[in-house]
Amino acid sequence: MCAANRIAKINRMAALSESDLLAGVPDQLFIGGKWVASLTGSTLDVADPSTGTTIKSIADASAGDARAAMDAAADAQADWATTPARQRGELLRRAFDLLQERKDQFALLMTLEMGKPVAEALSEVAYGGEFLRWFSEEAVRISGRYGTNPEGTGRVIVTHRPVGPCYLITPWNFPLAMATRKIAPALAAGCTVIIKPASLTPLTTLYFAKLLEEVGLPAGVVNVVTTASSGDISEPILADPRLRKLSFTGSTPVGVSLLKQAADGVLRTSMELGGNAPFIVFEDADLGRAVDGAMSAKFRNIGQACTAGNRFIVQASIAEEFTARVTERVKALKVGRGTEEGVAVGPLIDERAIAKVSALLEDAVARGAKVHTGGSAIDREGTFFEPTVISGVKPGSDILSEEIFGPVMSITTFTDEADAVRTANDTQYGLVGYVFTRDLARGQRLIDSLETGMMGLNIGMLSNAAAPFGGVKQSGLGREGGLEGIHEYLSPKYTLTPDPFA
Numbered sequence: 001m002c003a004a005n006r007i008a009k010i011n012r013m014a015a016l017s018e019s020d021l022l023a024g025v026p027d028q029l030f031i032g033g034k035w036v037a038s039l040t041g042s043t044l045d046v047a048d049p050s051t052g053t054t055i056k057s058i059a060d061a062s063a064g065d066a067r068a069a070m071d072a073a074a075d076a077q078a079d080w081a082t083t084p085a086r087q088r089g090e091l092l093r094r095a096f097d098l099l100q101e102r103k104d105q106f107a108l109l110m111t112l113e114m115g116k117p118v119a120e121a122l123s124e125v126a127y128g129g130e131f132l133r134w135f136s137e138e139a140v141r142i143s144g145r146y147g148t149n150p151e152g153t154g155r156v157i158v159t160h161r162p163v164g165p166c167y168l169i170t171p172w173n174f175p176l177a178m179a180t181r182k183i184a185p186a187l188a189a190g191c192t193v194i195i196k197p198a199s200l201t202p203l204t205t206l207y208f209a210k211l212l213e214e215v216g217l218p219a220g221v222v223n224v225v226t227t228a229s230s231g232d233i234s235e236p237i238l239a240d241p242r243l244r245k246l247s248f249t250g251s252t253p254v255g256v257s258l259l260k261q262a263a264d265g266v267l268r269t270s271m272e273l274g275g276n277a278p279f280i281v282f283e284d285a286d287l288g289r290a291v292d293g294a295m296s297a298k299f300r301n302i303g304q305a306c307t308a309g310n311r312f313i314v315q316a317s318i319a320e321e322f323t324a325r326v327t328e329r330v331k332a333l334k335v336g337r338g339t340e341e342g343v344a345v346g347p348l349i350d351e352r353a354i355a356k357v358s359a360l361l362e363d364a365v366a367r368g369a370k371v372h373t374g375g376s377a378i379d380r381e382g383t384f385f386e387p388t389v390i391s392g393v394k395p396g397s398d399i400l401s402e403e404i405f406g407p408v409m410s411i412t413t414f415t416d417e418a419d420a421v422r423t424a425n426d427t428q429y430g431l432v433g434y435v436f437t438r439d440l441a442r443g444q445r446l447i448d449s450l451e452t453g454m455m456g457l458n459i460g461m462l463s464n465a466a467a468p469f470g471g472v473k474q475s476g477l478g479r480e481g482g483l484e485g486i487h488e489y490l491s492p493k494y495t496l497t498p499d500p501f502a
């Protein structure tokens with residue numbers, strides 16, 4: 001970003017008052033087009049992880065509220081499915097336009113409830129908004145097939161029908177994008193939804209529901225339930241025979257348990273789960289590009305991304321130089337509250353995250369890993385952890401098999417391509433892999449041999465609304481975005497009619 005743009009952005013953000021913004025965020029549930037208190041009257045506190053202080057109290061839904069949301073989504077389904085695709089698309093497009101007008105507000109809100117630096121929050125608004133624009137365009141392109149059967153005795157007609165009411169569950173790490181990545185294709189396809197954001201970051205979804213209300217979305221098409229008791233409110237929704245689909249983004253263990261619940265209702269499911277991304281650097285790579293890629297793959301979102309590089313696997317001949325160059329860059333990262341100028345690394349989401357990252361690091365160091373920079377939680381208000389680089393991580397260390405979800409770069413080495421592929425695939429996860437090489441044929445071989453749903457070839461960041469995002473193995477089922485994304489919310493329907501000339 002050029003200096004003039006950066007200064008303009010800082011001036012705009014400074015003009016926003018945090019308290020005015022928070023006051024404008026709804027604090028109730030959004031059910032059937034109305035803002036309502038929870039039936040029990042209980043509330044849920046939302047904290048700023050950079051200070052630990054409560055920034056807003058909102059409605060804490062109970063099972064009764066969940067049933068009301070299910071009723072609203074089911075009641076709105078038939079009308080929404082028959083609303084012309086152009087109208088559905090134009091509503092999404094208006095939502096995209098209004099989101100652009102409010103991008104600073106959405107960005108600041110995400111920084112306040114989740115902690116990411118404002119510049120990254122603005123990037124999330126851009127990324128999250130693209131799902132609204134992309135699926136506003138896809139809504140009118142839901143196509144079918146018409147043809148003669150091979151026997152010549154009939155005509156085959158294939159159409160695509162909306163699956164029906166959907167339950168969407170989102171995580172805290174990308175509060176806007178994970179919501180729009182589900183809501184936009186569902187609405188484009190003609191499905192109504194109930195969305196349950198993470199209890200740690202529910203404000204962005206409430207603020208987005210307000211935006212949808214303003215652009216004229218019919219009552220009941222999107223319903224929002226916020227809660228501190230996710231299991232209790234999900235149970236009646238998942239057990240309701242009117243629900244047709246569950247789309248979940250979050251950790252693999254919770255995804256597995258929800259899949260079991262979804263099995264009882266034979267629900268369609270989309271699962272965007274955890275990752276353990278290998279980041280492989282071959283000795284023929286453009287090292288400058290690899291270091292840039294490593295910095296964004298690791299430290300974006302404070303390391304709290306499913307696509308974060310989790311295992312940096314570097315060819316032994318260049319490992320020392322790679323480690324020295326990333327260490328120099330990591331030492332220069334500014335840590336602080338996401339609203340401060342120049343901050344690159346904000347707080348971790350909560351104390352549990354600090355405990356998890358600390359334990360993984362302690363285990364790796366106890367087994368012989370070397371710390372080049374960082375290494376511990378920061379003794380200050382909020383939940384901050386030092387940006388860290390370790391190398392010489394020994395096989396069997398927990399940090400190689402678990403998602404770190406923090407600003408820790410863990411480096412190991414490999415000898416040849418076969419060794420790199422074996423090491424990279426030695427995990428239950430298969431979301432994304434990163435490969436840095438100048439050898440085109442090798443890059444192409446890696447596309448086939450890495451067991452992942454996505455791959456960054458000489459690039460450290462690849463999410464895009466126009467591409468199918470998703471994993472294999474225990475990283476999930478289904479794809480979000482791209483041409484594939486809308487089909488997660490459509491069921492093909494095959495009809496046969498006799499040969500009209502017979």
Ligand code: NAP
Pocket residue numbers: 169170171172173174178196197198199200227228229230231232234249250251252254255257258271272273274275305306307403431470471475476
């Ligand atoms: P999480 O603990 O699995 O929670 C995700 C969502 O599930 C939250 O809304 C949570 O609500 C809810 N939840 C938890 N237990 C539930 C239950 N028993 N029934 C119904 N809902 C339940 O994950 P997280 O810590 O928020 O997010 C981090 C994880 O998400 C990481 O593993 C990351 O890799 C993954 N992720 C994957 C992708 C992807 O596209 N593949 C993208 C982003 C993140 P509460 O907040 O109330 O617990």
